[in-house]
Amino acid sequence: MKQRKIINNTKRSFVVIGIITFLFAILFFRLGFLMIVRKNFLVAKAESQSSYQQTIMPKRGSILDTNGQQLAVSGDVYKLSLDLLEVHNYADTKSRKTGDKPQEIVKDIADKFADILGKDKKEVEDFMEKENDQGVYPRGLPLARKIEKNQIDKIKELRDKNSYNFVIIENDTNRYYPNNNFLAQVLGGVDLDGKGLFGLEQYYNKDLTGVPGVSISQVDRKSRDLPYSNQIYTQPVNGKDLTTTINSRIQYACEEIASKTMQSTKAESVRIIVTNPRNGEILAMVNKPDYDPNNPSKGVKDSKQFSEVTRNGVVSDAFEPGSTFKLVTMSAALQEGKVNNDYHFFDPGYALVNGQRINCWKLEGHGAENLVDLLKNSCNPGFIDLGKKVGKEKMNEYISNFGFGKLSGIDFPGETPGIVKSTDQISPVDLATISFGQTDAASMVQLIGAINTVFNDGVYTTPHFMKNLSEVDADGNRKIVSTYEEKNSRQVLSKNIANEVAGFLQDTVSTGSGKLAYVEGYGIGGKTGTAQKPKKDGKGYDDKKFIASFIGGAPYNDPKVSLLITIDSPEGEHMGGEVAAPVAHDLFQEIFKIMNIQPTVK
Structure with a gap:
């Protein structure tokens, strides 16, 4: 009887050891897969979650007449995007502290942006509720482009005052034709991204466009810049100026x-x-x-x-x-x-x-x-x-x-x-x-x-x-x-x-x-x-x-x-x-x- 008990305990030990060994084998295999096969992907994903990359648009070159008078110029403006997922996370967190409904908080945020940008409040409120095809709030959805400096300064003040970590501000460019209809069909025009669509703007687009720069900085989980972090910055190369034969x-x-x-x-x-x-x-x-x-x-x-x-x-x-x-x-x-x-x-x-x-x-x-x-x-x-x-x-x-x-x-x-x-x-x-x-x-x-x-x-x-x-x-x-x-x-x-x-x-x-x-x-x-x-x-x-x-x-x-x-x-x-x-x-x-x-x- 005692011998049978010893045999059962021995079998049980072998089973436990086998299970533990199998689990460790799976664990080691999984670690090896992640460290070797998936290493590059995971490193890139980690970096993307801990860094923020911003494209810095170059200034489009001017079009000038034969004497240097400006016919088409670019002005420095800004683009405002919002991380809608963080907007709603922000509203949920604040709701727990204040007792206000998250929807009311989101509406208040939308109305503040609408006032600064001169947009219809209902339009911005609807924007805040947009979802992608998977039913998820998108991150980095453009709300407005071609924003002037006085408006962007107010948005920055609003962001800093309320700790809006969902605000994304990027450089943008706007094309101006100082003389309005003057030489219209010759100069042509550009799209929202500053790409020439027709006229001289299209023909000389490559020369006028320039080369974008890039800024990469380390950020925390709320997308805020980390202090003392190393920033990678590449200066944009502005486009060339086209001097025409036009008098x-x-x-x-x-x-x-x-x-x-x-x-x-x-x-x-x-x-x-x-x-x-x-x-x-x-x-x-x-x-x-x-x-x-x-x-x-x-x-x-x-x-x-x-x-x-x-x-x-x-x-x-x-x-x-x-x-x-x-x-x-x-x-x-x-x-x-x-x-x-x-x-x-x-x-x-x-x-x-x-x-x-x-x-x-x-x-x-x-x-x-x-x-x-x-x-x-x-x-x-x-x-x-x-x-x-x-x-x-x-x-x-x-x-x-x-x-x-x-x-x-x-x-x-x-x-x-x-x-x-x-x-x-x-x-x-x-x-x-x-x-x-x-x-x-x-x-x-x-x-x-x-x-x-x-x-x-x-x-x-x-x-x-x-x-x-x-x-x-x-x-x-x-x-x-x-x-x-x-x-x-x-x-x-x-x-x-x-x-x-x-x-x-x-x-x-x-x-x-x-x-x-x-x-x-x-x-x-x-x-x-x-x-x-x-x-x-x-x-x-x-x-x-x-x-x-x-x-x-x-x-x-x-x-x-x-x-x-x-x-x-x-x-x-x-x-x-x-x-x-x-x-x-x-x-x-x-x-x-x-x-x-x-x-x-x-």
């Missing part, structure tokens, strides 16, 4: 004249581009109607309307240029030696092409004309003859060399390549209409590039906005880090031919169809245009919708400035020579004053 005084003159033209003609839009024809620098660019980039959504009903109002049509829209294109046909015919000053033509008022009658705008015809008369009178049948002499292959070659049918390379997003009919699809009738500015479509940027080629001794230069990018060092000294580089320069015409065409353009303004743009003594060279607009269904042309235009520069023999004006669908008079040329006259006069260009032509 604000010329831009202002263009804005004023475009607005007056919109009112007087009741047009759908008025657009203007002004450049330096020698180097392609864009001195001004206007799109009317426009908007205020400080509040781009004001009065906008939907995304389609928003896209319409913010789009820079000077760059993004293509249209059949009409007679302004005739300078290309004239240049090609002269450069190819198909015509010279001995050329003569008789215009009966129409041309027959493959049995199809194509009328001149002057139905009774211009009669006998020499070469310069074709341009002065804007004679369609005469240019049909020039186009036929050049031929479709060579014509398309010059069209391409002048920059049509492809991207110009302008430093701006959303550029249209335009529409150029391929050579193998050009019929004799197509060649005829192309020669006087129909069938193919071009942007205003492409057209200004073409006339600049004529004024620049036959050398093409790319229209562009960038002058340079610069940054300010720690000592406050400005340093230029890069300047604009021309990449598309090419000789399209010989200098002699280019100068000859420039002279023809001067005759066109002084005694021809562009005479209402004439300013005595300045040698303005230019060409008017009246382009029919295609019907919206794409079948034929709308006989009530026209784009009146004028393109030109001065002085024709030593050009300092070039410009292009388009007036879309003016009411009443619609001919470019009657509608656009007078606008060009007024604008030239203003620009001559601003640039201090003196009369040189007797």
Whole structure:
């Protein structure tokens, strides 16, 4: 009996020892798993719970005009987020001390923030009760952005006075456009995070943005900074400043004249581009109607309307240029030696092409004309003859060399390549209409590039906005880090031919169809245009919708400035020579004053 008892006790001991050994084995296995396999994860989790990382946003670079005047700047503002889980923990703890209901405490907190921020109290109260998909109060949910310093100071005072450990304050940035609608579609805009969405803000976003910094500090369980803890701090690198080629005084003159033209003609839009024809620098660019980039959504009903109002049509829209294109046909015919000053033509008022009658705008015809008369009178049948002499292959070659049918390379997003009919699809009738500015479509940027080629001794230069990018060092000294580089320069015409065409353009303004743009003594060279607009269904042309235009520069023999004006669908008079040329006259006069260009032509 005693022996059986000893055996049972021995078995029981082995069982207990076995269980203990098994438990220790599980424990050691678990410790090994945590220390070896899960080490990195647990260390990272511990650090995340004992440290607070804050992104420090860099200051977005400014956009400046050519003289350093600010066009777009960033101001230092703040972002307020709340740890909603800690808000409710705070309310529960305080409730036990004061006897107040937690809901009432949370409501009181919400109302205090609403008063400081100028927000609707009900909106902030609802914010305090937000839960994530798992039904948990989120930690670090943004309550307000773009908060000014005076407001954030009040929030800090409230936080410190009441020991609100759930308040998270971070640096933020806000974009300001000091001149409101001024240059709106060119400057573009940014989103809430300061990322460029359109315009120069988008194209140069990488340069303007900078590099964020970071601050990492040790915190206690209530997310308060621990005293004497080591803080890791990386200074943000602010964005570069973009200095543009825009001359604000010329831009202002263009804005004023475009607005007056919109009112007087009741047009759908008025657009203007002004450049330096020698180097392609864009001195001004206007799109009317426009908007205020400080509040781009004001009065906008939907995304389609928003896209319409913010789009820079000077760059993004293509249209059949009409007679302004005739300078290309004239240049090609002269450069190819198909015509010279001995050329003569008789215009009966129409041309027959493959049995199809194509009328001149002057139905009774211009009669006998020499070469310069074709341009002065804007004679369609005469240019049909020039186009036929050049031929479709060579014509398309010059069209391409002048920059049509492809991207110009302008430093701006959303550029249209335009529409150029391929050579193998050009019929004799197509060649005829192309020669006087129909069938193919071009942007205003492409057209200004073409006339600049004529004024620049036959050398093409790319229209562009960038002058340079610069940054300010720690000592406050400005340093230029890069300047604009021309990449598309090419000789399209010989200098002699280019100068000859420039002279023809001067005759066109002084005694021809562009005479209402004439300013005595300045040698303005230019060409008017009246382009029919295609019907919206794409079948034929709308006989009530026209784009009146004028393109030109001065002085024709030593050009300092070039410009292009388009007036879309003016009411009443619609001919470019009657509608656009007078606008060009007024604008030239203003620009001559601003640039201090003196009369040189007797």
